[in-house]
Amino acid sequence: MRAIGIILAGGNNSRMRELSDKRAIAAMPVAGSYRSIDFALSNMANSHIQKVAVLTQYNARSLNEHLSSSKWWDFGRKQGGMFVFTPTITKDNSLWYQGTADAIYQNIDFLKQSHEPYVVIASGDCIYRMDYNKVLEYHIAKRADITVVCTTCEDQTEVERFGVVRMNDDGRIVEFEEKPIVSSYNTISTGIYVVRRRQLIELLERAALEGRHDFVNDILIRYKNLKRIYGYRTDAYWSNISTVEAYYRTNMDFLRPDIRNYFFRQEPSIKTKIDDLPPAKYNPEAVVKNSLVSSGSIINGTVENSVLFKEVYVGNNCVIRNSVILNNVYIGDNTRIENCIVESRDTIRANSCYCGEDGIKIVVEKNERYAL
Known part of the structure; x- marks a missing residue:
């Protein structure tokens, strides 16, 4: 695939209560044997993205141990590899990641030293299956600057957790509101983006120069009328586990035969780190x-x-x-x-x-x- 991957896995959410006291949300166990980040990593590997950066920060020890080897997700160093980046003190910077855009900016050399023309950005706290190739094809067909993967939020009370978008008939995003208290729309961003690599470098450098650090507010919303930002709609299963209720509900979903069949009995499969344990x-x-x-x-x-x-x-x-x-x-x-x-x-x-x-x-x- 003509893209590199970036997985944002450094955040925390107070709505997870005690569950995030000792681990990152991306390291939360899901469906018995998996971690939340396994789904984004597997989607990257299954979409033939061979070079992936994982940006970790909050309570990263457990997550970093899980990511200690790239072999479980079939990322080979000779073809690209998986890179885990944590905040680093340098001569010019001694701060933690101050936001999603700043996290990518602090590792901008990863972008500049790559040769692939596109970047797929995903979150580490979402449960879903997706072929990013289809999103990239849509992105190219629309000649978009940025493509945002969107889905429908069935529970209107949950809309306040997400970015809410409104698209015109052509699929171009004309309104984007981040975590509104009340909204009459229920089309939400899944936190998955496709953007041209050179375009992303330019936007990140400009945001850093202006002291702006958030990818959604300072890039997507700020440039929605200046850049061609399109929405790619998906109706497949997607869940964000960043609240206790959503985390519990997502695990309960895996008790349904149709959900287990969708994730684990269809190729390509969801991969994870294997422990040497006896059967139950x-x-x-x-x-x-x-x-x-x-x-x-x-x-x-x-x-x-x-x-x-x-x-x-x-x-x-x-x-x-x-x-x-x-x-x-x-x-x-x-x-x-x-x-x-x-x-x-x-x-x-x-x-x-x-x-x-x-x-x-x-x-x-x-x-x-x-x-x-």
Whole structure:
């Protein structure tokens, strides 16, 4: 493909509450065995983009460990490779990334040293499948300066989380409002952009000169009447997990056979880093209904309509319903968990009861099983 990729994976969102205290949102576990960033990386690889930069910043240790080898997503160094860029103190700059545009600008040498004519920019906190080649073909056909991938937000109350766009009959964006409190439109930006590489370098250098740091407000909205900015509409599954409710809902979506088939039983596949773990073990007392149970887990109790990540132990007489249990959790005997997200590495004491009655409850136990 005639493009390089940039994945923005450095942000944080207070709406994730305790879940983002120790990890970046792009590193959030999804669908049992995956991380959020796996979907953007797999889309890049499956679209034959061979050179990809991942920009990390907030709570990056877990994410950087996950990205320690490019082989899991088939990025070969001889053909391009995957590059992980974190903020770097230099003679001219000692600041963290001050925004999405500034994050790319601080790594502008990556753009200048590349030869591909186009750049695909994506976010690391979205769950979707996409062939970026189709977006690029649309971009070229429209002779666009920037193309924004858009989708329809079915829940009007969720519109305030996104950039809302309005397009004319030709697909050109005529209005772009970032995270409006109220909007009569429900076409939103997915945070996926295609732009000519030289055009992007020019826009970033001008924004930096003017002290502007945000890609949406200081480039897309600022130049919408001066540049040819088009919208590419997609109706396929797309979800942004940057709130607790959206994260929970997205994991629950993977309990639907049609969603699992769409992501995991069709080529090209979604790839991730593989851990050497034994298969899940179901002891004689186990009762499991409509759930995802990942490798390394041991089940003794009842699990219904739930997603269990890797190395989860469920004790005797436990009941887990409508919950998401993250990696490496020990659940003691006679415990009941409903409508909850249990943080990774937790030890839930025997005879405990956690129930999210007014929304999703996040369970974070402070008792550590591991010595420092």
